[in-house]
Amino acid sequence: MVDKDLDDEQSLVVGGKRGGRFFNTDDRLLVIVPHSDDEAFGCGGMIARALAEGCRVKVLLATVGQVEFYHKGVVTEETRVDEFKRSMKTLGVTEYDILFPGKESFLDTIPQKEMIKAFDDQMEYMKSTMVFIPYPSAHQDHRAVFEAGFAACRPSADMTYRRVVAVYEYPYVVHAWQEVHGGGLYIDIEDYIDRKIEALKCHESQIRRENHLFSPETLRMWAEMRGREGGLKYAEYFRILRMVV
Numbered sequence: 001m002v003d004k005d006l007d008d009e010q011s012l013v014v015g016g017k018r019g020g021r022f023f024n025t026d027d028r029l030l031v032i033v034p035h036s037d038d039e040a041f042g043c044g045g046m047i048a049r050a051l052a053e054g055c056r057v058k059v060l061l062a063t064v065g066q067v068e069f070y071h072k073g074v075v076t077e078e079t080r081v082d083e084f085k086r087s088m089k090t091l092g093v094t095e096y097d098i099l100f101p102g103k104e105s106f107l108d109t110i111p112q113k114e115m116i117k118a119f120d121d122q123m124e125y126m127k128s129t130m131v132f133i134p135y136p137s138a139h140q141d142h143r144a145v146f147e148a149g150f151a152a153c154r155p156s157a158d159m160t161y162r163r164v165v166a167v168y169e170y171p172y173v174v175h176a177w178q179e180v181h182g183g184g185l186y187i188d189i190e191d192y193i194d195r196k197i198e199a200l201k202c203h204e205s206q207i208r209r210e211n212h213l214f215s216p217e218t219l220r221m222w223a224e225m226r227g228r229e230g231g232l233k234y235a236e237y238f239r240i241l242r243m244v245v
């Protein structure tokens, strides 16, 4: 059951203090993330809540690889994988896969057909009832994963188990030229905001100073802002691309 917020046209506010359920105990969520840290930035609260409500959650990490930053220098692939595993543990996720290791920042060089097939196979394998894909932003990897994810979630008479396809955001959506159309979905994460922040902190090589977009402080403010929009204390915001009930 979903609590339809009639005051806020085209948006759903679900769970927590507002009542209503969005997740069923037999739901199987596939969360597709471009990089190690996007799961925490984007939907760490939702993941922790879905698990607490009895759902099965699998996180599919598109790639992880060595990166070089102005603020940190070289960060090895091994470090990033270790941070990802710690984040998974913090969120309570036991099912995850890494699809294309070593392709960080080069996901746009992988043929879309290959990526779509990989996503198709995962959905078919776990019979996903809900699929979450990233908002396309300035980062080419995020656009590649969004486009392949969008294609993989095409209408299919063979995938009648799939009832929700949604896009999650992360702070870099403030620098995106492409708008994703879809109904707004606010998921109450008041009980999971601390876990979300802890998961982000596992990515020590990725987090920045307090006034940066990619900081734990900003992430908390972001969830607070989305919460206020939805009449909640803390929320994560999604765009629903398809929903079948």
Ligand SMILES: [Zn+2]
Pocket: 034, 035, 038, 139, 142
């Ligand atoms: Zn990313």
